[in-house]
Amino acid sequence: MRAGPAPGNRRRAIVTALVLVVVILVGGFLLGHLAGSRSRSGLGDRPDAPKNSRDRVGPNARLALPPLPPRPQPITGPDRPPLPVEKGGPFGSRLTTGTPEVALTFDDGPDEVWTPQVLALLRDYGVRATFCMIGAKAAKYPQLVRDVVADGHTLCNHSWSHDVWLGLRDEPTVLADLKRTSAALTAAAPTARISYYRQPGGNWTATLVAAARRLGMTALHWRVDPHDWRNGPSYRIAADVTGQAAPGSIVLLHDGGGDRARTLSALRTILANLITRFHLAPLPPGIEEPRPSGTGRFGRPGQ
Ligand SMILES: [Zn+2]
Structure with missing residues (x-):
């Protein structure tokens, strides 16, 4: 009757097998992650590049993206920013x-x-x-x-x-x-x-x-x-x-x-x-540039 492996050897074999499984899983995860990053970087530096997997389909993904939205226009109304300084008159x-x-x-x-x-x-x-x-x-x-x-x-x-x-x-x-x-x-x-x-x-x-x-x-x-x-x-x-x-x-x-x-x-x-050609807007109610405060009787904004 052949004697089986000693109990100590069996434990070492199980631990080694477990370590191997963990190494394989972690390695596979890291490889997949790196591949994904490389694919995403193909989209360029746009901060608004879509993050879902549909857009990570290869080098032609960039061509399929919709154009960037236009820059937002100044908001008209009481909270809109003041006008840029202009003194051409x-x-x-x-x-x-x-x-x-x-x-x-x-x-x-x-x-x-x-x-x-x-x-x-x-x-x-x-x-x-x-x-x-x-x-x-x-x-x-x-x-x-x-x-x-x-x-x-x-x-x-x-x-x-x-x-x-x-x-x-x-x-x-x-x-x-x-x-x-x-x-x-x-x-x-x-x-x-x-x-x-x-x-x-x-x-x-x-x-x-x-x-x-x-x-x-x-x-x-x-x-x-x-x-x-x-x-x-x-x-x-x-x-x-x-x-x-x-x-x-x-x-x-x-x-x-x-x-x-x-x-x-x-x-x-x-x-x-x-109205078909321009955005028609009231002049913003605020002043056009910051004024120094406390500069005399007429120096304060809103007077
Ligand atoms: Zn008049």
Whole structure:
């Protein structure tokens, strides 16, 4: 009768077999993992490369990937980032949005006849804009100011009484006029922030630009002006705007200062055309760049 292996030898054999099994399993796992990594690296450095196994099918996987989504556009509304600095207009005023967005601006309101009709048309097209208001009119029609703000449009200071020669007056007079106008706008719509000043007639001076800046406002000029206040034919107003509008354009129109029937008629064509070509946006309510804090009486933002 042959004697079997000693109990000690049998235990060693079992342990050795177990170690071999573990080594084989771990080795197989590591090899598979390395192969997978190499395959994934074929997708390039895109941080958004899909991670599921369907996309790890070989060298042609890259061709099958969908294109990268477009970069997100700036968010419009109260939380959107401020505009990039741009001082291409007279005396360092702003000519463009500095973004691909086109901004429609309406001057010389609020007007009890025309402002509600402009608001209704903008609402129909889902477009928000910027309204440069005359202080005395804002004081007379505070509900219209509130209606403009309630629809998500941005407010802009257009002087107290549309003084086209305001820039020739001394600095205290200019500051008092601009402050009185902003006060009338915020008295009507306390949540609104008045971050833009537009000089009537576009008659900028260094005094005006500096005064607007001291009060926390950007000097707002324009790039596209169809002279709608001259009451030319509406097709000409519309053709001027649609022909001249380009990415970044600030467009000057009027919702006050006279009979705006032709502007209103042109606005239908303008909106129908521009919304297919551009993103129409109100100017952001915030200021365009950080201002130093505590720099004197007018140095704080939001004043
Ligand atoms: Zn004006």
